[in-house]
Amino acid sequence: MRDIKTFLANLTHHPGVYQMLGENGEILYVGKAKDLKKRVGSYFSSRAKDPKTLLLVKQIKDIDITVTSSETEAVLLECNLIKQHRPRYNVLLRDDKSYPYILITQQDFPRIDLYRGPRKKKGFYFGPYPSAHAVRETISLLQKLFQLRTQKDSFCEGRDRPCLLYQIGRCAGPCVGLISKEEYAENVRMAILFLEGKSHIVVEELQHRMEKAAQGLNFEAAAHYRDQITRLRQIQERQYVHVDEGNADIIGLAMQAGIICIQLLSLRGGQILGSRAYFPTVPVYSTSQEIITAFLTQHYLGHPSHIENIPKQIILETAFSEQHWIEKVLADQAGHKVEILFPTRGEKKKWLAMATNSAKQSLAAHLFAKTNMRERAAALQTLLELNALPHRIECFDISHSMGEATVASCVVFDQHGPLKSDYRRFNIQDITPGDDIAAMRQVLLRRFKRLQKDAAKLPDVVLIDGGTAQLNAAAEVLTGLHITNTLLVGVSKGPDRKPGYETLHFINKAPIHLPADSLALHFIQQIRDEAHRFAITGHRQRRDKARRQSSLESIPGIGAKRRRELLRYFGGIQGLAHASLDELIKVPGISKPLAERIFATLHDATI
Known part of the structure; x- marks a missing residue:
């Protein structure tokens, strides 16, 4: 690589675009800058950097600089270069279609x-x-x-x-x-x-026609107008909202199993026109701010018809540092003011929740689509060198709070997706609190003993959420039960628990790291995340039940009926814990002496 100090010393403070080049001149990353000297210099400073930037810097062999006449021109050039070269370290949006x-x-x-x-x-x-x-x-x-x-x-x-x-x-x-x-x-x-968006005028006219037809005894026409009015009112309730000047895009974001989904909800004339899900290619360790910034520029500036229809408001959940810059660029291109908003309450917050929920649903549908599932299962077969597609994969996870209420989960997948009827939870008992190895040993012993007893089909692959210690414990259990045809794989999390940097552990085989875009890794992440979700849900239920019951059941005079009445009256254990003595006395069936005992127990005090 060229002398970086000399290169930076001669770099301009003007706006522009920089291209990071690799060993063979391939473009690794394209970025924009208001000040090229400061922005490019930040990559080589001594300040702490995220893992993605560290990986990028190690591979940079040269830097190509293009100075632009304005910040707007820098954003447009960056967008065009990303679209043309599709660098591996950029967030890439596949959207070449014009708006319909x-x-x-x-x-x-x-x-x-x-x-x-x-x-x-x-x-x-x-x-x-x-x-x-x-x-x-x-x-x-x-x-x-x-x-x-x-x-x-x-x-x-x-x-x-x-x-x-x-x-x-x-x-x-x-x-x-x-x-x-x-x-x-x-x-x-x-x-x-x-x-x-003037359906209220349509309804008024149809009402007038319906009344006129009824007066003229043309009841068939009146019924037709009535049905039109009913349908229009149903549409109004479902599709119409109030926005300033009726022109906004709402963007929701969801992530699971290494896949990002961006949901774009379009409102025009106060009417929801529909929504669309995007699945960009995202490098490991990309932040939500980077993803949103890339989407805004590539989506709105990547096609002439998109530029023509940049809305007056763009509503997001996550703030980002380049907000005002992007607003200015979008406004320059659209020919009108563009606001990027981050609502924390009110109607706009509700719309944002709608878009985010839609993103989660779209992502779930994408993950569990049959074609995706089969492709991932095939990739896992290749990775694990299996003779056929895995017909049954089981994954085990442990969840607890500082050793309290330990619950283990077992989720089951085949090549078509999850088999939820086969999911199981296990309450872990008689172990040292917080001993995940003992918990894993116990759940596997109980699970596989039961499978052998019922002569049930054993899994082809067992995924263990954990590293070498958990994997060895699993191997001991299966060896003790003389189970030899099940492949064990440990899945340990990467630095900062970031998805995409997991390590896969094997018995008598070196651990491996898969690239972030590996379909096999996505499948493993999906199964592991589902096991984690199922485990933590069961743990919270068990923990909350234990906490709720233990404090109340220890009070003389409080049985199941009074306990249920107290929780119903205050809306749960939290409301009860914050209740005053006077409020406790008001509960039907609770005398003053009993209320004093409840208050003293919940507050560790003496009345």
Whole structure:
């Protein structure tokens, strides 16, 4: 590598983009900077760095610098270079598609359709929608409400009878003259009002038509308008919220088993247009701030149609240092003010929770998709050198609080995903509190003795949450039970318990580290995380039950009925613990002497 001190000494303070190059000139990382000298110099300073940066610096052999005329130009250039070269140390978003729109054409009998690309066709455009699925869902809804045609002109020409869509009530049959031009134009006008977020006007007009039809004894038409109104009100309750000027994107983030999911929820005109999940490629040890920053730049600046539709508000959960810089760049490109908000309460916080929950659901669906599961199982087969896909994988984990209420979990997976009916929990007893090795030995002995007794199928692979000590304890148990055809693998966590740096331990074989993007590692992480979740849930239930009962059951005069009444009255043990003596006396069935004993016991005091 070139002399870094000389290189940094001659580096400019101007904004620009830097490219970290590897041994063979490959681009390892692309970054932007307001001040190139300070930013690039920070990589080689003596200050503490995160593990990802340390790994990157070790591989840097050269640095390529591009000075830009403005900070905005630096962000745009960085985005283009990442998209072009896809460096391994950058967060990479795979999103090359333009936004889809709903198009209502300008014709005698307009057609409604999904549209992508430059808006050159004559007509009314509505959106952008986050996904084609959201567009198709809305078009289907408009067909039911206003019976607009979706068939192409070539399909409609020369027809002498209506198509199936007319038969099922999704088209008014304009191609065969079953509706007048004026009536159809009115349906189009109502659909446009709906798409503009003015459904209250549509409802008012439909109410007026329903009343007029009823007065004219046209009850069939009145019933039709009534059904339209009912459906519209249901949509309003589900889709409409209040936002400033009705234009915002809400971004939720979820992570599990080494996979990141970003959920983008789009609101336009006060209406939820839909949401879309993104699964970027993320290097190990990337922070949530890095991931969000990369998403904002690559998503909004990576495609011309995205730039045209940058919202006025972007709502996030995690603040990041480059907020004002990114706001300025997005505003310059959009031609209007852009705010990045981090709400802590109120309606916007509720929307953020909605996006985050959607991200978790999308991630779970992605992890447990059959194609993903089979690919991961195949990768695990290759890693462990198995003769066939593993038909049964069991994972064991231990959970306790400083040795209190120790619970072990056993979760079971096959090549299609989790077998939740086979999950088991074990209350660990008669061991030294906090002795995880003894706990692991006990749960494995109980589990495999029972499997042998029931002549049940033994697992092909057993994952042990822990290192060499836990693995050796597991090996002793299986050897003692003469079980030889089950492969044992220990999974120990990496530095700072960060996912992606796990070590896999084997009996009579050197431990290995897998790359962060390994499908086999993702599968192991997924199973291990599920075992941890199942164990900690059981531990908390056992711990809370023990704490709740032990303090109350020791009080003379408190039986199951009074204990239940106390907990119900105060909403749980926490509420009871904070209750005053006067509040205790108010509980039905609790006398003053008994209330004094309860108070004294809970507060370790003497009344």
